[in-house]
Amino acid sequence: MADAYIYDAVRTPRGKGRAGGGLNQATPIHLAATVLRAIRERNRLDTSLVDDVVLGCVEPVAEQGADIARVAALYADYAVTAPGVTVSRFCASGLEACNQAAGQIMAGQSDLVVGGGVESMSRVPMFSSGGAWPTDPQVAHKTYFTPQGISADLIATKWGYSRRDVDSYAIESQRRAKHAWDNGYFKPSIVAVKDLNGLVMLDHDEYMRPQTTLEDLAALKPAFQEQGENYGFNSVILQRYPEVERIEHVHHAGNSSGIVDGAAAVLFGSKEMGERLGLKARARIRAYASIGSEPAIMLTGPSYSAEKALKRAGMSIRDVDLFELNEAFAAVVLRFMQVLEVPHDKINVNGGAIAMGHPLGATGAMILGTLLDELERRDLSTGLATLCVGAGMGTATVIERL
Numbered sequence: 001m002a003d004a005y006i007y008d009a010v011r012t013p014r015g016k017g018r019a020g021g022g023l024n025q026a027t028p029i030h031l032a033a034t035v036l037r038a039i040r041e042r043n044r045l046d047t048s049l050v051d052d053v054v055l056g057c058v059e060p061v062a063e064q065g066a067d068i069a070r071v072a073a074l075y076a077d078y079a080v081t082a083p084g085v086t087v088s089r090f091c092a093s094g095l096e097a098c099n100q101a102a103g104q105i106m107a108g109q110s111d112l113v114v115g116g117g118v119e120s121m122s123r124v125p126m127f128s129s130g131g132a133w134p135t136d137p138q139v140a141h142k143t144y145f146t147p148q149g150i151s152a153d154l155i156a157t158k159w160g161y162s163r164r165d166v167d168s169y170a171i172e173s174q175r176r177a178k179h180a181w182d183n184g185y186f187k188p189s190i191v192a193v194k195d196l197n198g199l200v201m202l203d204h205d206e207y208m209r210p211q212t213t214l215e216d217l218a219a220l221k222p223a224f225q226e227q228g229e230n231y232g233f234n235s236v237i238l239q240r241y242p243e244v245e246r247i248e249h250v251h252h253a254g255n256s257s258g259i260v261d262g263a264a265a266v267l268f269g270s271k272e273m274g275e276r277l278g279l280k281a282r283a284r285i286r287a288y289a290s291i292g293s294e295p296a297i298m299l300t301g302p303s304y305s306a307e308k309a310l311k312r313a314g315m316s317i318r319d320v321d322l323f324e325l326n327e328a329f330a331a332v333v334l335r336f337m338q339v340l341e342v343p344h345d346k347i348n349v350n351g352g353a354i355a356m357g358h359p360l361g362a363t364g365a366m367i368l369g370t371l372l373d374e375l376e377r378r379d380l381s382t383g384l385a386t387l388c389v390g391a392g393m394g395t396a397t398v399i400e401r402l
Contacts, residue, residue, distance in 0.1 A: 301394020
């Protein structure tokens with residue numbers, strides 16, 4: 001099996017995912033093309049050598065439909081010979097796209113591939129693509145369908161994370177994100193989004209709320225209590241987990257991931273192609289893996305996917321210097337740290353989606369780039385990126401810095 005190397009990684013800032021947000025007037029194609037152009041220009045790529053463009057997108061409909069990867073590559077003035085494919089693994093779509101891009105190279109079927117993802121949540125809202133899982137009563141009944149927020153509350157209830165625990169985690173995410181921005185840690189990989197006149201639309205993550213206090217969060221009502229109690233979802237999940245007496249609703253907008261817009265791209269290549277193009281490899285893909293987990297609790301997959309990827313790499317948790325786990329909900333990260341005995345000072349060290357937001361299809365590629373940047377900044381060797389996934393899955397990638 002050939003090695004796949006990471007040569008570059010970029011992302012847009014995250015814009016608030018609503019009307020009036022900094023990226024609301026940027027179409028999904030514009031966001032995706034922004035990072036694709038940046039990859040080309042930063043590396044002086046002859047895009048006729050690009051074997052594929054693989055982009056994650058959770059809601060590939062409307063403005064994000066029609067194979068946005070291929071159309072974005074054309075719009076970004078890539079050579080017409082560079083194909084494109086759009087993939088969806090719910091919240092792990094961006095990392096799945098990167099894994100598939102790397103996998104083409106590792107299998108010896110490609111030499112240069114761009115992976116990444118895009119999501120304009122302000123223009124193509126969550127659940128736009130529908131699907132049987134939440135809408136077909138027979139399917140929902142058989143799979144114990146439950147909204148993710150209630151699954152997160154189940155995790156907190158089942159493993160004893162209090163409202164103060166999840167709120168304290170959220171405050172630390174905000175503090176770390178502000179510290180990272182104040183010290184320029186994200187600067188090497190951020191690509192400002194500009195309009196058609198070349199004027200900057202957004203050059204920073206605008207969702208952050210670093211002034212938030214524990215008292216502020218304590219005043220917020222649980223976001224998923226009404227769904228659970230008035231729409232019957234607590235009863236559904238208690239049928240699946242009868243050992244839990246009742247659901248403690250502890251999550252809200254302040255300790256859950258933010259709705260934002262954004263895109264990311266990662267350049268993968270073989271050793272030979274890198275040498276041909278005069279590119280310096282930044283990291284090597286050691287292994288990657290996806291798993292299925294119980295779909296009602298849904299969000300426990302990261303630890304299982306991490307263990308599977310590490311086993312494939314012949315490594316253990318102790319071999320990993322830094323972790324990036326998407327902060328879908330605070331309890332997801334607390335459970336990951338608990339079950340794998342990961343100290344808080346080794347995970348999400350520059351904050352995460354609670355502070356900066358979660359642009360669904362792009363997040364996996366974003367955290368992979370963030371992980372690599374931080375390994376370089378700290379002169380560390382090995383990192384692991386992972387995400388929880390809807391319908392009970394997990395995806396993970398292990399990288400080794402060069």
